[in-house]
Amino acid sequence: MSATRRGVLAAGLALPAVARAQTAWPDRPIRLVIPFGAGGPTDVVGRLIADPVAAALGQPVVIENRAGAGGNIGSRDVARAAPDGNTLVLNAASPLVINQWLYRDMGYDPLTAFAPISMLITGPLLVIANPRAPFSTMGELVAEARRRPGAINVANAGIGTVPHLAAELFMRAAGVQMTPVTYRITPQATQSVLTGETHLFFDSPASITHVQSGAVKALAVTTPRRFAPFPNIPTVAESGGPEIAVEAWYGLLAPAGTPPDRVARLHAAFSAAVRRPEVQSRLAAIGYEGVGNTPEEFGRAIAAEAARWGEVIRAAGVRME
Structure with a gap:
């Protein structure tokens, strides 16, 4: 076989590999x-x-x-x-x-x-409260909200976010009124509970780290059953609140x-x-x-x-x- 034919054959065999390289994704x-x-x-x-x-x-x-x-x-x-x-x-x-x-x-x-x-x-939402809040269970929260309508401030991370609507769902199910306080992002809303600017927040489960440190207290998870990573935290219903699932x-x-x-x-x-x-x-x-x-x-x-x-x-x- 001549050198020219060998070169043409080698080039032809290489074409599929080149084509594959050109179309490889992600590039x-x-x-x-x-x-x-x-x-x-x-x-x-x-x-x-x-x-x-x-x-x-x-x-x-x-x-x-x-x-x-x-x-x-x-x-x-x-x-x-x-x-x-x-x-x-x-x-x-x-x-x-x-x-x-x-x-x-x-x-x-x-x-x-x-x-x-x-x-x-x-994951569930984790209902957290400032340690000085006058309630430690969802049942106590309901009682306090009924005793003083609108006096409890509940944080949210934006109108229409899941934590905001979870709080709305809870208030309707419990027949109580709390005052929503809106923040731009979740960390700001969480911080408001840490400082006592608000009483509670239906937070992401990532706030478990603040519960573990004692910076906030956990009232409940919003799933129908207890959440395996937090086996000691009750559901909203187990904690004395209405049945909700978020x-x-x-x-x-x-x-x-x-x-x-x-x-x-x-x-x-x-x-x-x-x-x-x-x-x-x-x-x-x-x-x-x-x-x-x-x-x-x-x-x-x-x-x-x-x-x-x-x-x-x-x-x-x-x-x-």
Whole structure:
């Protein structure tokens, strides 16, 4: 065989490998948008799983906090991004299933603008109170709120957030009135309970660290059954309050139209990350459990949650200022 023929044959055999290299994905860092401020539960979870996901995908995961408008700003940014799998949003429930009932124009339709990838984690809300608050159980809280309507201040991390609506749901179920105090981000609302500026907060389970340090007292978890990582903390009903069920969940989405093969690869990488034993252990320490369900399951959950919270918002008459 001549040198020329050998060279042509070698070039031909190399073409498939070159083509594969050219189409390999991801070929640049993954941008993971957190539509809330740094230090909140969504941010904590994103940073916890970023490294194992980066190892699985072979590209860095760059976290970008874009807070504002109840999570709408960062979510809208991703909804309008190129559907190539390189820009993702790690979202809480509010921008996906709640804000559509509160905002006249969010700039995107949460039920059509995204390709669901996976609900990554879930956990209860943890009802915390300042140690000097005149109640230590949900039953005592109800009694105090009935004795002094409006005198108890309950923090929230924004109108229409899950903690805000959980407090509204509780007040309606218990037949009491408390005064909502709105903060911009979760850490500010938590801090308000620590300092005594507010009496209580339906907080993310990450506030268990403040319970363990004695900085706040835990009244209840908002799940129907006790939460395994906090076996000694009663449910709202066990603590003397009404039956309510609220969970905090966080999920991963890409812009609608992202190729299914890329959605599948992202699902594999992120769901495997939340199932790693060391990640599960760290999630449990801050009150969460890894889920990692399928894109189809997550899509159905979003639709069901949207319908549920729409009913709560209409019943409570919640409106944006």
